[in-house]
Amino acid sequence: MNKTVIIGLIGAVAISAAIGYSVVNNNNSKKTPHPAAQTTQKEDPVQVIIPPTFDVVRVNPEGNAVMAGRANPNSTVEILDDDNTFGSVTTDDRGEWVFVPENLLEPGERRLGLRMLMEGHDPVLSEHVVILVVPERSAGGNGALAVKVRRDGTGNSEVLQKPGAQDAFGVDAIDYGNGQLSINGHAATGKAVHLYLDNRFIGKTQADGDKGLWSLTPEHDIAPGTYTLRADMVDNDGQVLARREMPFSRAEPKDTQNLKPGTFAVVQPGNSLWRLARKTYGEGTRYHLIFEANKDQIQTPDMIYPGQVFRLPGNQ
Secondary structure (H helix, E strand, C coil): CCHHHHHHHHHHHHHHHHHHHHHHHHHHHCCCCCHHHHCCCCCCCCCCCCCCEEEEEEECCCCCEEEEEECCCCCEEEEEECCEEEEEEECCCCCEEEECCCCCCCCEEEEEEEEEECCCCCCEECCEEEEEEECCCCCCCCCCEEEEEECCCCCCCEEEECCCCCCCCEEEEEEEECCEEEEEEECCCCCEEEEEECCEEEEEEECECCCCEEEECCCCCCCCEEEEEEEEEECCCCCEEEEEEEEEEECCHHHCCCCCCCCEEECCCCCCHHHHHHHHHCCHHHHHHHHHHCCCCCCCCCCCCCCCEEECCCCC
16 A cells, blocks of 8 residues: 555544544533532422402391301311301312301391411401391391491492392492492492482493492592482493482591591491491490480381481490
């Protein structure tokens, strides 16, 4: 073999070796880092706690009651009468619960709350309480009043049961949460509701959900004073299907949380003597002061009506 051929073969081998070395280096540089270098700490998912709430409170004229609501799935829900445990129930896999008291509810006023118990967690109180007024058995079957309100007194209230037959349309409650006016009621689901003060249009809303509930917070504040509130349920063409009118008193913003002893109060939808006493004297149990001062207008403490004007006696 001549010298030139030998040199050429040596050069080919050298080039092949260089190419192989380069490929090996590239492959090594692309190797996946050690698994330990990629491992990241996985955090446990944060458990979302569903606070307990009332959805239904119904009491018939005989005093039989049924209560239902929602909470965290598979938790224990205690029904509280003020600070006393009234009963307890376990929620299902969907977090729903139903409670039927064994005994008839006695006439009188109650403040019902909920407390949820879960293993490994502190007890959770409901954000709302239900003011329940059960009338005397001889009240002619008018039925109980159940109003759900926030525990801190802010926001809107919701009427879960009202005395007498439920009309297809009506104004259920007027609230001043944080001084802001809110008007609530019920109507046929999907129907529009227009509201007026002294025939001046203040806004419109629509009834939604299975219960046909509606709520309106006027865009512009209402000056303190006494007005006639008018609510119209209308069809798609604007024709009035039903109308409700009642006296309406816009309180001074500074007085929306606490009424003053020695003044007067106009009863608004959703009011009860318990709520008036709580705002006036700080304790709902002092409702008897308002009852005694206005006996000429109140047949029983469980039945007061929008538009009545009550004297709030001095703090005795």
